[in-house]
Amino acid sequence: MAGLILLLLAMGSRAAAGTQVPQDNDHTLQAMRDEMVRAKTRLELKIPNIDQPVRPYYVEYRLVDLEVREVVAEFGTLLTSTHTRNRFMDVEARVGSYKLDSSNFVSDDGFRGFIGPIGSVGIDRDYDSLRQDLWIATHQAFKEAVDTYSRKQAYLSSLARQSDIDDFSKAEPVQLIEPLETPDWTSRNWDQEARDTSATLRAFSEIHESRVTYYLVYATEPFLCHVRDAPG
Known part of the structure; x- marks a missing residue:
């Protein structure tokens, strides 16, 4: 028995035409x-044997919005067609200075896992909810x-x-804000394309089992960081 799985993967605007939406x-x-303003002005910890409270000299926020469309067909028959959306957060804070900071070090405790600053957040883009997630x-x-x-x-x-060798190098800040877009999944009939593509395999009598999968990913990644003046 011969089997065949065909996976078609596309990312970004190539998977679905993007449409601009109002920034509001x-x-x-x-x-x-x-x-970020609250973090750089209010975030500090007092450590024994150190006179001045410790503050982060570098804070980074990175979000990834993923919209995924998956269509599966077999010999001209549509099996599944799903659309999911997820938002992930990655927060990094460094203490110290450019010369020596808290990065690039793994202690005897080893890897601690994805707990706290890395994880999923709400997909509704609510202002208050996102601020709370970022603050925690x-x-x-x-x-x-x-x-x-x-x-x-x-x-x-x-x-x-x-x-x-310094732990961190200095660079000129860059600001790039592109128009917000959302994927337009109606620009092409993905369900019908999956049916048609899988149907062509009927012509090969030696294939008794096959599956065609369209896996379409549209990603948006907001990124923001702040570097406080630090010695070194």
């Missing part, structure tokens, strides 16, 4: 900006950065020779 319908960037994730990322920085300093102090 999405408060994502505004929520990210406002939460920023606190978690900051606490982990402080702990990692302390462990990293202790480890480096035990070395006979330390690296002279």
Whole structure:
């Protein structure tokens, strides 16, 4: 028995024509900006044996909106046609300076898993809900950065020779805001295309089992970061 699986994958505007929507319908960037302001002005921790409270010198917010359309057909028959949407969040905070910060270090505890600053968030693009998610994730990322920085300093102090390569390099800031678009899944009849593509396999008598899958992904990725003046 011969089998065949045909997977067609497309991403971005090639999968579905994008249509611009009014900026007022999405408060994502505004929520990210406002939460960034609060993080850089109010976020701090007091650590024993250190006079000044510790603050993050670098904070990064990254969101990924994914809309996925999956169509499966077999020998001209449509099996499934689904449309899902997810939003994921990644928050990073660093303490220290350009010369030495909390990044690029794994302690004896090893990998801690995707808990706290990384995870899924609501897909409704609600301003207040997103700010709350970002604030909780920023606190978690900051606490982990402080702990990692302390462990990293202790480890480096035990070395006979330390690296002279900076942990972070300086660069000119770049701002790029493109018009918000949403996928237009009606620009092509994906269900019929899957049927037609799978139907062509009927001509091959040696194929007794086959499946054609259209996997269409449309991604939007808002990104925002802030670097506070830090020594080094």
